[in-house]
Amino acid sequence: MSTSATPRPLDHLVLPTADLGIARERLSALGFTVAPIGVHPFGTENACVYLSDGTFLEPLVVGDAAKADEAVATKNVFVARDRQFRVRNGEEGLSAIVFGTEDADADHKTFVDAGVSAGDRLDFSRPFKDASGKADMASFRLAFAAETDAPDAFFFTCERANVPQVDRSALQAHANGAKRLASIIACVDDPASHARFFEAVANAPALPAANGVLQVILPNAAIELVDPAAFKADTGLGAPAGNLRLVAIVFGVASLTQTNKILRANVIEFDHRDNRLIVPAAPGQGAIFIFEEL
Structure with missing residues (x-):
């Protein structure tokens, strides 16, 4: 780094x-x-x-x-x-x-x-x-x-x-209230063993956080490295063990109530846990989506 x-x-x-x-x-x-x-x-x-x-x-x-x-x-x-x-x-x-x-x-x-x-x-x-x-x-x-x-x-x-000189404002307005990508969660058996790599690619320190999580703070988001057991305890969902896998995306939304309403209206399976809405991965979605209020 x-x-x-x-x-x-x-x-x-x-x-x-x-x-x-x-x-x-x-x-x-x-x-x-x-x-x-x-x-x-x-x-x-x-x-x-x-x-x-x-x-x-x-x-x-x-x-x-x-x-x-x-x-x-x-x-x-x-x-x-x-x-x-x-x-x-x-x-x-x-x-x-x-x-x-x-x-x-x-x-x-x-x-x-x-x-x-x-x-x-x-x-x-x-x-x-x-x-x-x-x-x-x-x-x-x-x-x-x-x-x-x-x-x-x-x-x-x-x-x-x-950079195209086009207006993206209409494309940036989402019915679920999503405003930003808050963090990406990666699962790996030994988060600390990947610290040097993430420091090199992100040019940011990989710092220990609670429950064995290794956190890389970027200017506009964070990358969290967790082991599969801790990830399941936090989300209720399983994650692959072994090699580093990118498993979940955390979105910051304007109103969790608004997001909840959209998911229910469209019959999307989700779990409301610890002030987060957790949507399991599905075809066309790829990763676990987690919504939290800004």
């Missing part, structure tokens, strides 16, 4: 899914507004959920298998790690945490020097369209990191080389 730079902010989360139609239906039933489909030049497609804090969810499918095959063959880390996740875990889940950056080249060097690089940098552009149909081109530069003994999760920084 560099002592001179600030912690990297959360940018977005990648959620592999089998079908964007199912993902759109599920996320809409959860009370989210879902953006139009975005097509990558290397075979994957997304339909994002944008939050008003600037973060977003990226449900991801393989839309063009031939292009994806070509991308893997040319060592495109994004597509290769997505494929690895699907082969190991199936078509649904939470595969990656993405940090914001202003210099992906510097991040790549940092990851290489720290021994955590997952492969070559990636530059790409794709069309972007807002809710009104206004279009622009978005360009990105990515730098990747991963742990060799944690094949079910990867991490990267995302430099927005060209």
Whole structure:
């Protein structure tokens, strides 16, 4: 971890899914507004959920298998790690945490020097369209990191080389009242053994918290590493043991009553526990969703 730079902010989360139609239906039933489909030049497609804090969810499918095959063959880390996740875990889940950056080249060097690089940098552009149909081109530069003994999760920084001049306000308004991504929960048998890695990728200290939780505080969110037993005690839900797995997303909402009403109206299974609404993972959702009031 560099002592001179600030912690990297959360940018977005990648959620592999089998079908964007199912993902759109599920996320809409959860009370989210879902953006139009975005097509990558290397075979994957997304339909994002944008939050008003600037973060977003990226449900991801393989839309063009031939292009994806070509991308893997040319060592495109994004597509290769997505494929690895699907082969190991199936078509649904939470595969990656993405940090914001202003210099992906510097991040790549940092990851290489720290021994955590997952492969070559990636530059790409794709069309972007807002809710009104206004279009622009978005360009990105990515730098990747991963742990060799944690094949079910990867991490990267995302430099927005060209930011579309489009209005996202309609896409950031959600019926469930969601305003921000508050935290991401990762399960692993020994959280402390991953401290050095998270300090390198987040450029933030990994600090012990209550009940053996290891917490990485970002400028706009937190990453919590917990063991499966503690996670089940907290949420009532099981989580895989062994390798590091990204299992849950905590959303900050304007009103828990409003969120509760939406979930009930759309017949979404959830548990109301300790001032949180906990929704088990489902097709098109990938991870456990936890809603808490801001």
